Amino acid sequence: MIRYIIRRLLWAVVLFVAVTVVTYIIFFIVPANPALGLCGKACTQDDVKRVQAYWGLDKPVPVQYLKFLERLVVHQSLGRSFATRREVNDIVKDAAPVTASLVVGGVVLWMLIAVPLGILSAIRPRSLLDRASMVFVLVGISAHPVWLGLIFSFFFGYKLGWFPITNYCDFINPSTDCGGPVQWAYHLFLPWATFAILFAALYVRMIRANVMETMNEDYVRTARAKGAPEHQVMRSHILRNAMLPVVTMLGMDIGLALGGAVFTETVYALPGLGKTAISALDTFDLPTVQGIVVFSTICIIVFNLIVDLLYAWIDPRIRLS
Amino acid sequence: MALLEVTDLRTYFRTDDGIVKAVDGVSFSIEKGKTLGIVGESGSGKSVTCLTIMGLNSKRTTITSGEALWKGKNLLTMGAREFRDIRGSEIAMIFQDPMTSLNPVHKVGKQLTEAIQLHRDVTKSQARARALELLKAVGIPRPERRIDDYPHQFSGGMRQRVMIAMALVNNPDLLIADEPTTALDVTTQAQILTLMQKLQEEFGSAILVITHDLGVVAEVADEVVVMYAAQVVEKGPVERIFKRPHMPYTWGLLGSLPRLDSVVDRLVQIPGSPPSLLNPPRGCRFHPRCPYVMDVCKADDPALLPVFDDSDHFAACHLDHETKDREAAKLIAGMMAQAS
Numbered sequence: 001m002i003r004y005i006i007r008r009l010l011w012a013v014v015l016f017v018a019v020t021v022v023t024y025i026i027f028f029i030v031p032a033n034p035a036l037g038l039c040g041k042a043c044t045q046d047d048v049k050r051v052q053a054y055w056g057l058d059k060p061v062p063v064q065y066l067k068f069l070e071r072l073v074v075h076q077s078l079g080r081s082f083a084t085r086r087e088v089n090d091i092v093k094d095a096a097p098v099t100a101s102l103v104v105g106g107v108v109l110w111m112l113i114a115v116p117l118g119i120l121s122a123i124r125p126r127s128l129l130d131r132a133s134m135v136f137v138l139v140g141i142s143a144h145p146v147w148l149g150l151i152f153s154f155f156f157g158y159k160l161g162w163f164p165i166t167n168y169c170d171f172i173n174p175s176t177d178c179g180g181p182v183q184w185a186y187h188l189f190l191p192w193a194t195f196a197i198l199f200a201a202l203y204v205r206m207i208r209a210n211v212m213e214t215m216n217e218d219y220v221r222t223a224r225a226k227g228a229p230e231h232q233v234m235r236s237h238i239l240r241n242a243m244l245p246v247v248t249m250l251g252m253d254i255g256l257a258l259g260g261a262v263f264t265e266t267v268y269a270l271p272g273l274g275k276t277a278i279s280a281l282d283t284f285d286l287p288t289v290q291g292i293v294v295f296s297t298i299c300i301i302v303f304n305l306i307v308d309l310l311y312a313w314i315d316p317r318i319r320l321s
Numbered sequence: 322m323a324l325l326e327v328t329d330l331r332t333y334f335r336t337d338d339g340i341v342k343a344v345d346g347v348s349f350s351i352e353k354g355k356t357l358g359i360v361g362e363s364g365s366g367k368s369v370t371c372l373t374i375m376g377l378n379s380k381r382t383t384i385t386s387g388e389a390l391w392k393g394k395n396l397l398t399m400g401a402r403e404f405r406d407i408r409g410s411e412i413a414m415i416f417q418d419p420m421t422s423l424n425p426v427h428k429v430g431k432q433l434t435e436a437i438q439l440h441r442d443v444t445k446s447q448a449r450a451r452a453l454e455l456l457k458a459v460g461i462p463r464p465e466r467r468i469d470d471y472p473h474q475f476s477g478g479m480r481q482r483v484m485i486a487m488a489l490v491n492n493p494d495l496l497i498a499d500e501p502t503t504a505l506d507v508t509t510q511a512q513i514l515t516l517m518q519k520l521q522e523e524f525g526s527a528i529l530v531i532t533h534d535l536g537v538v539a540e541v542a543d544e545v546v547v548m549y550a551a552q553v554v555e556k557g558p559v560e561r562i563f564k565r566p567h568m569p570y571t572w573g574l575l576g577s578l579p580r581l582d583s584v585v586d587r588l589v590q591i592p593g594s595p596p597s598l599l600n601p602p603r604g605c606r607f608h609p610r611c612p613y614v615m616d617v618c619k620a621d622d623p624a625l626l627p628v629f630d631d632s633d634h635f636a637a638c639h640l641d642h643e644t645k646d647r648e649a650a651k652l653i654a655g656m657m658a659q660a661s
């Protein structure tokens with residue numbers, strides 16, 4: 001188990017270095033000079049040089065990368081935005097709760113849909129419910145989140161007026177005109193639904209398949225042969241095993257989900273990490289984009305680590321090997 | 322009254338290809354404390370017979386008829402609750418593959434105590450004590466240490482011992498063992514068989530043992546049922562079946578018995594393979610593979626009738642009894658000659 005944890009930790013470090021290097025490289029093969037954008041149209045050649053020197057853009061890329069790493073590790077700083085001169089740490093600090101709200105609520109909603117639907121349609125294959133859930137899966141998988149978001153905001157927001165179309169309300173402090181858990185959830189409901197449907201559809205299918213496969217396992221038959229009632233067979237023998245791969249999948253998909261959050265944030269104008277990164281890309285605001293990528297990477301890595309450890313903890317075959 | 326009396330049991334599965342008649346008119350009975358062996362090639366419906374008796378077939382796709390009287394009550398029509406109380410307590414079952422029959426995410430101790438607590442009103446520690454007692458009885462070394470291990474920490478033979486412990490934990494009247502040794506290596510097979518016999522004396526359970534190996538039957542059974550293509554083709558007390566088998570299929574099985582002194586390829590003596598149960602042959606189901614086939618075999622299904630001078634011994638074959646006696650004697654003589 002200790003060896004397993006150490007291996008996982010080392011892997012996390014490797015992953016981190018790889019992702020940051022890749023973002024660095026991508027940025028520097030994009031043929032645009034951020035210094036030009038930084039000082040504006042009226043800049044002379046000399047001004048550009050000075051700006052470049054100020055931001056350290058005249059150094060070779062590896063040196064810049066190392067400086068960036070040093071700043072990050074020693075000072076826990078992501079640098080300053082080219083565009084607004086704000087600390088990237090602050091930008092991330094403002095945007096992260098929005099994305100976290102969206103993703104956490106979305107994941108909860110998607111599991112709330114997928115787990116019962118997946119299990120029920122596995123118990124009664126070819127039933128009405130199973131067929132209905134297959135239709136849901138098809139629609140969910142084929143609908144793009146942006147399209148879904150537009151449809152949702154048009155019908156439930158604009159036509160029916162059930163939910164607000166844009167805006168984010170803070171969960172804790174009502175800094176703006178809205179705040180508190182109720183407003184927060186009310187404003188996030190449509191984004192959650194938009195975000196959750198694709199994944200819910202994928203997970204319904206996966207959970208259904210897992211449960212159906214597990215139902216045919218020999219040890220399930222053993223449990224029935226012992227005289228265990230159906231609900232106990234389901235809970236203690238089928239679900240416990242069928243959900244193991246779901247936990248791993250969830251860990252892997254959380255990165256993908258962050259990607260999906262970008263679309264949802266854009267449609268609903270939520271000031272989260274995704275939308276902030278997109279805006280920053282428009283202005284070649286390297287530190288902001290880099291900062292958001294690095295922060296998201298750390299989040300994903302930490303999350304994967306937690307899921308791996310959780311998985312090892314619930315699966316004795318890993319824990320004890 | 323017999324402990325378990327199965328009469329004209331039929332189990333049909335609805336599949337996409339049609340109806341699979343996996344068990345098609347099987348009758349036998351088991352007396353208290355006795356051992357019945359069901360033998361036949363793989364695919365002859367032995368497992369389905371047991372699963373039907375245990376009520377473990379999926380209800381949606383299965384059509385069952387006939388009777389399985391357990392202490393006088395028909396299991397096939399019994400309510401779910403009442404059946405659950407019998408299952409695992411009065412009738413217990415162990416399966417062919419010990420590697421997959423235990424739940425990988427629960428400690429073996431938990432799986433044993435679950436079996437106890439499902440049927441008895443005992444505390445956790447009482448259940449654990451009972452579980453330990455059984456693990457000791459089935460010969461697991463240092464059971465107080467192993468009880469908190471997970472199945473993957475046991476070898477195949479040890480897992481089958483755990484399965485046996487789990488089955489016997491409520492002192493069942495009948496233990497159904499579906500090919501309990503098939504997945505194990507030869508040495509372990511012998512150990513498990515010896516263990517089962519020892520425990521039968523200790524617990525007094527009747528045993529229904531399923532196997533494709535007549536050697537196993539010879540060792541443990543009192544009565545034998547030979548199954549072919551979903552039907553019983555011969556049955557009787559074990560010594561009669563081995564002294565005077567009356568069905569060419571049984572001869573084939575006997576001829577394919579592995580001998581201690583030579584490594585013979587099993588089942589090589591019966592050419593061909595068992596028929597599909599979707600669409601079994603007309604007449605005697607064994608006729609396409611039978612070296613003694615006559616015209617009548619292709620047209621009429623032989624009834625399972627008592628051998629003319631032995632009312633405990635039944636066989637389903639159109640051959641006249643002189644031929645059967647002669648061929649059986651030849652076969653037994655040949656086996657004796659080879660063994661000595």
Ligand SMILES: Nc1ncnc2c1ncn2[C@@H]1O[C@H](COP(=O)(O)OP(=O)(O)O)[C@@H](O)[C@H]1O
Pocket residue numbers: 334336341342343361362363364365366367368369370598
């Ligand atoms: N659930 C099922 N659905 C359809 N066919 C089945 C099912 N279970 C078993 N069968 C078929 O029934 C026949 C008998 O199977 P089985 O009882 O397992 O044979 P064996 O004598 O080897 O134990 C086989 O042809 C098998 O394919």
Ligand SMILES: [Mg+2]
Pocket residue numbers: 364367368369499500
């Ligand atoms: Mg079988």
